[in-house]
Amino acid sequence: MQDYKHIGKDFVPPDIAGKVTGEGKYTEDIHAEGMVFARLYTSPMPHGRVTRIDTSAIENMKGIVGVLTADDVPAPEVPDPPILTNHPVYLGEPILAVAAEHESIAEAALARIRVDIEPLPFVVDPLDSVVEGGPNARDEGNIFVRFGEGAGFHTVKWTPEQVAEFRAGKEPSGEFLQEWSYGDLEKGFADAEVILEEPFVTAGYPHMSMEPRTAMAYWEGDTCYVYASSQSQSYWMPGLAKLLDIEQDKLVLVSEYTGGGFGSKFAPYPAAALPGWFSKKVGRPVQLHISREQEFYIGSARAGFQGRIKIGFAKNGRVTAADVAIVEDIGPMTASGNTSAAGGAISVVYDPEAMRWRGLPVITNTTPRGAQRGPGQNQIAAVMAPLIDKAARLLGIDRLEIRKLNATDSSTTVYAEQAPVTSAYLEEALTKGAVEFDWANRSAAPRLRGNVVRGLGIGQAYHSTGVTGYDGLVRITPDGVVHLHSGVGNLGTYSYASVTRAAAEVLKCDWEDCVIHHGRTDRHLPWNSSQAGSNTTFTQTRTNYVAAVDAVAKMKSVAAESLGGSADDYEIDGERVFLRANSGRNMTYAAIAQRAIELGGAYSGQNAPEDINGVTRRAVQALSGTGLIGVAKDTLPQNGIIPGLAVAFVEIELDLETGKYNILDYACVAECGTVVHPQGLSAQMIGGAVWGMGMAGLEKHVYDPQNGLPAHVGFNQCRIPTYLDTPPAIRSSAVDLPDPQNPVGARGIGEPAMGCAAAAVMAAISDALDGHTFSRTPVTPDMIVNHVANRAMSFKPLQTNSF
Amino acid sequence: MKLPHSRRRFIQGAIASSVATSGCSAQRSANTEAAASEVSTEPLELRINGRSHSCTVPPQETLARTLRDELELTGTKVGCNRGECGTCTVLIDGVPNYACSTLTHSVRGRNVTTIEGLRDADGALHPVQQAFIDELAPQCGFCTPGQVMVAVALLSENPDPSREEVRQALSGNICRCGAYEHYINGVLRAAKTAV
Numbered sequence: 001m002q003d004y005k006h007i008g009k010d011f012v013p014p015d016i017a018g019k020v021t022g023e024g025k026y027t028e029d030i031h032a033e034g035m036v037f038a039r040l041y042t043s044p045m046p047h048g049r050v051t052r053i054d055t056s057a058i059e060n061m062k063g064i065v066g067v068l069t070a071d072d073v074p075a076p077e078v079p080d081p082p083i084l085t086n087h088p089v090y091l092g093e094p095i096l097a098v099a100a101e102h103e104s105i106a107e108a109a110l111a112r113i114r115v116d117i118e119p120l121p122f123v124v125d126p127l128d129s130v131v132e133g134g135p136n137a138r139d140e141g142n143i144f145v146r147f148g149e150g151a152g153f154h155t156v157k158w159t160p161e162q163v164a165e166f167r168a169g170k171e172p173s174g175e176f177l178q179e180w181s182y183g184d185l186e187k188g189f190a191d192a193e194v195i196l197e198e199p200f201v202t203a204g205y206p207h208m209s210m211e212p213r214t215a216m217a218y219w220e221g222d223t224c225y226v227y228a229s230s231q232s233q234s235y236w237m238p239g240l241a242k243l244l245d246i247e248q249d250k251l252v253l254v255s256e257y258t259g260g261g262f263g264s265k266f267a268p269y270p271a272a273a274l275p276g277w278f279s280k281k282v283g284r285p286v287q288l289h290i291s292r293e294q295e296f297y298i299g300s301a302r303a304g305f306q307g308r309i310k311i312g313f314a315k316n317g318r319v320t321a322a323d324v325a326i327v328e329d330i331g332p333m334t335a336s337g338n339t340s341a342a343g344g345a346i347s348v349v350y351d352p353e354a355m356r357w358r359g360l361p362v363i364t365n366t367t368p369r370g371a372q373r374g375p376g377q378n379q380i381a382a383v384m385a386p387l388i389d390k391a392a393r394l395l396g397i398d399r400l401e402i403r404k405l406n407a408t409d410s411s412t413t414v415y416a417e418q419a420p421v422t423s424a425y426l427e428e429a430l431t432k433g434a435v436e437f438d439w440a441n442r443s444a445a446p447r448l449r450g451n452v453v454r455g456l457g458i459g460q461a462y463h464s465t466g467v468t469g470y471d472g473l474v475r476i477t478p479d480g481v482v483h484l485h486s487g488v489g490n491l492g493t494y495s496y497a498s499v500t501r502a503a504a505e506v507l508k509c510d511w512e513d514c515v516i517h518h519g520r521t522d523r524h525l526p527w528n529s530s531q532a533g534s535n536t537t538f539t540q541t542r543t544n545y546v547a548a549v550d551a552v553a554k555m556k557s558v559a560a561e562s563l564g565g566s567a568d569d570y571e572i573d574g575e576r577v578f579l580r581a582n583s584g585r586n587m588t589y590a591a592i593a594q595r596a597i598e599l600g601g602a603y604s605g606q607n608a609p610e611d612i613n614g615v616t617r618r619a620v621q622a623l624s625g626t627g628l629i630g631v632a633k634d635t636l637p638q639n640g641i642i643p644g645l646a647v648a649f650v651e652i653e654l655d656l657e658t659g660k661y662n663i664l665d666y667a668c669v670a671e672c673g674t675v676v677h678p679q680g681l682s683a684q685m686i687g688g689a690v691w692g693m694g695m696a697g698l699e700k701h702v703y704d705p706q707n708g709l710p711a712h713v714g715f716n717q718c719r720i721p722t723y724l725d726t727p728p729a730i731r732s733s734a735v736d737l738p739d740p741q742n743p744v745g746a747r748g749i750g751e752p753a754m755g756c757a758a759a760a761v762m763a764a765i766s767d768a769l770d771g772h773t774f775s776r777t778p779v780t781p782d783m784i785v786n787h788v789a790n791r792a793m794s795f796k797p798l799q800t801n802s803f
Numbered sequence: 804m805k806l807p808h809s810r811r812r813f814i815q816g817a818i819a820s821s822v823a824t825s826g827c828s829a830q831r832s833a834n835t836e837a838a839a840s841e842v843s844t845e846p847l848e849l850r851i852n853g854r855s856h857s858c859t860v861p862p863q864e865t866l867a868r869t870l871r872d873e874l875e876l877t878g879t880k881v882g883c884n885r886g887e888c889g890t891c892t893v894l895i896d897g898v899p900n901y902a903c904s905t906l907t908h909s910v911r912g913r914n915v916t917t918i919e920g921l922r923d924a925d926g927a928l929h930p931v932q933q934a935f936i937d938e939l940a941p942q943c944g945f946c947t948p949g950q951v952m953v954a955v956a957l958l959s960e961n962p963d964p965s966r967e968e969v970r971q972a973l974s975g976n977i978c979r980c981g982a983y984e985h986y987i988n989g990v991l992r993a994a995k996t997a998v
Contacts, residue, residue, distance in 0.1 A: 010939070017936065028877075209979060212882075257945075679939035720977060723970050726981070
């Protein structure tokens with residue numbers, strides 16, 4: 001399929017009108033009759049043990065409906081996050097909830113409830129816990145390995161000398177618990193003309209989704225209706241049912257609009273289940289309001305890195321070896337491990353001939369961490385770019401050429417297992433971007449004007465962008481309408497809609513005749529992947545494709561049954577199924593749908609394939625008999641890593657006196673296979689650019705080491721980029737070469753869109769300062785001012801979560 | 804360059820007319836104690852989107868709360884409730900204000916325009932709304948009503964802004980999705996359309 005009807009063209013997604021009119025309802029916009037209002041009491045200290053909860057002062061308070069404590073809800077396996085706790089491990093962790101007729105009453109009640117908490121030792125900087133004699137953030141130990149060999153809690157301590165050597169960027173002798181490698185590392189470094197060794201820090205920081213995750217729930221009989229802010233749709237069902245201790249067919253999730261997620265809402269989180277428990281207890285709908293402050297606490301954050309990297313370069317600039325060791329700040333609970341992904345990203349973007357990665361995941365009493373836009377991949381991209389430039393400078397090689405030399409292509413093998421990639425065109429992206437940005441001429445232009453110096457940077461980033469094995473579901477009804485059932489969540493990417501265009505493409509139907517069903521699981525949605533990891537575009541174009549292919553096969557069969565011949569004798573076009581030899585003999589889709597209902601069986605969903613997921617099966621059962629059903633599991637062949645790649649070119653103007661820089665111009669190129677939705681891709685590239693600019697210059701956790709209090713709770717303190725922090729214009733384009741393992745050639749892009757920006761800005765800052773590498777994100781004005789004045793930094797080496 | 808909707812003007816107005824509710828629990832409980840007890844106030848006449856409403860509003864209630872809960876106009880979203888993000892932007896006599904930081908009583912006798920008040924008499928979208936659709940400006944959409952309102956105010960004062968003027972005028976509205984580029988393109992498109 002090359003000359004596409006829908007793929008590669010823009011369209012108006014059905015939900016956008018609700019956004020510009022305000023008619024779109026987010027969870028807190030929705031009121032259920034008789035609803036009561038719940039507020040959380042959260043821990044005022046970073047680590048403690050609740051010794052007493054005294055609610056006697058509110059027992060007779062007018063308007064109080066109920067109190068929910070940790071005793072009222074199931075406790076998960078430590079350290080999975082609990083719904084409520086009597087042993088808080090971070091400041092802001094929910095301890096109890098109060099429900100009242102009016103929210104002002106609930107708030108007043110919180111002030112009267114007495115909670116006694118015994119303070120316990122706490123940790124806000126991982127290296128303060130790793131050093132001998134340092135506190136542990138949890139009773140169970142100071143390390144938690146989530147997956148694989150050695151999974152579980154551990155206690156690891158380094159001597160003060162080992163910590164000092166790590167801070168100095170020397171070969172670490174302290175214990176790491178995780179490791180992988182490939183190739184001959186020793187030979188790689190022996191072959192190197194230039195070897196760089198640097199310590200680095202990348203700050204963790206919160207997601208700061210615009211919509212605080214207020215949740216609401218009520219019961220109808222034994223069925224729970226949950227209204228929540230979610231990235232994913234059908235993917236939430238098993239996990240949310242488990243949190244509520246019910247079967248999946250007794251759960252309806254409503255999440256039609258979600259105000260941002262960025263990884264923090266891809267899987268169900270405990271606050272989404274709290275209203276269900278509370279509603280069961282008090283017998284009324286319960287809305288749990290989450291304030292901006294509470295969203296900071298429970299809304300997830302990026303893991304932090306304190307690391308050391310050693311990279312070897314051959315004379316021609318080829319990366320011969322890379323050795324990276326990372327101490328990871330994983331917060332107080334289970335968190336997606338970021339550091340292995342960081343190592344993986346180096347192996348993809350720069351393809352070192354030999355590599356070793358080591359990781360040590362350390363628990364701290366800071367806000368819980370989780371997946372955040374390119375977790376691991378994007379922060380390491382920001383560290384790598386200035387180092388690549390440093391090597392280029394030392395070797396006398398152009399900064400663009402050194403990247404092209406090391407660029408991933410379709411023959412590159414990646415990760416520890418040296419797996420193949422489905423396709424990759426990183427050099428093409430670099431070439432295209434360089435032309436777009438006029439790299440050659442800009443590099444040659446003068447740099448210094450008084451105290452203001454220009455800096456140029458090139459950034460590259462990667463994320464894996466697809467999975468397989470999910471289901472697709474389409475339906476044609478006797479009125480001729482094509483129903484596209486999308487189990488994809490709506491976090492603002494429009495991919496819930498754009499992926500269904502693959503089905504419309506196969507069906508060759510007009511977009512005006514299509515209706516997309518999404519947003520509520522009782523709209524009978526198939527089992528789709530989580531909306532995370534940039535995977536949706538690849539994964540769900542495949543599921544829509546196979547479902548539509550199934551529908552077409554059935555339609556041809558139905559036509560043959562009515563008009564004679566065999567299914568192979570038929571074609572489709574113009575929303576008709578016609579005999580190839582005589583197009584006059586045909587049936588409309590509408591008529592086919594009617595006949596399908598009459599025939600029953602697989603045609604109308606009375607029977608469904610054996611291999612589809614239970615979620616899809618229930619959807620098909622509910623739709624059975626309403627039309628022609630196309631349903632299938634994606635079992636198309638898939639082999640190798642599915643890469644999403646992006647490059648960015650940026651120019652900044654940095655004031656040496658103030659340490660402030662302005663981003664003057666930014667051009668980026670996506671390498672994500674065939675472009676399915678041009679405006680949607682542009683949205684990801686421009687949005688990712690802003691995220692990357694925030695990582696490079698603005699955002700970080702700040703904790704007071706004396707009492708573990710966070711200092712950056714609001715938008716003004718945890719500075720996220722505004723219009724004025726970003727350039728007046730951002731240009732994006734795409735390589736647009738099809739991937740062979742996707743039926744429309746598509747791969748994903750959301751996360752690399754950010755990493756390339758963070759990398760490019762870090763490189764530009766370094767370039768403006770004659771190649772000085774801070775190897776720390778964010779680079780803040782005080783760091784630049786101190787460097788220019790030849791003064792020490794205001795923090796000690798590798799110090800993190802501090803000012 | 805003239806900046807009619809500057810942050811300075813907003814801050815002066817905000818200090819003059821309201822006290823933002825703080826996150827401090829002691830102060831919050833003092834405020835809400837009053838609400839919980841039956842403080843009777845005379846009904847307040849409000850003009851929202853050209854219509855009059857008579858509501859009983861506690862003196863410390865914010866306009867955002869009254870719009871969303873009392874009047875069920877949930878188009879105005881609340882992102883922070885402390886004047887830091889601009890999500891709750893509404894127009895008061897044509898001037899963008901943060902509804903979360905405006906006391907409802909302070910808008911007595913003034914014209915409030917919310918996102919719900921932008922369609923014309925035939926129900927057609929305002930040019931800014933249509934332009935935002937055409938440019939795929941909203942991503943998650945949560946900041947969108949606020950961006951629309953400030954853009955509407957800008958274009959009514961400055962129908963042909965430069966790109967930089969748009970950027971400055973909208974700078975009191977944060978977008979976590981980072982959709983700034985498409986929003987600016989949308990405002991410029993709306994400016995062309997409205998001509």
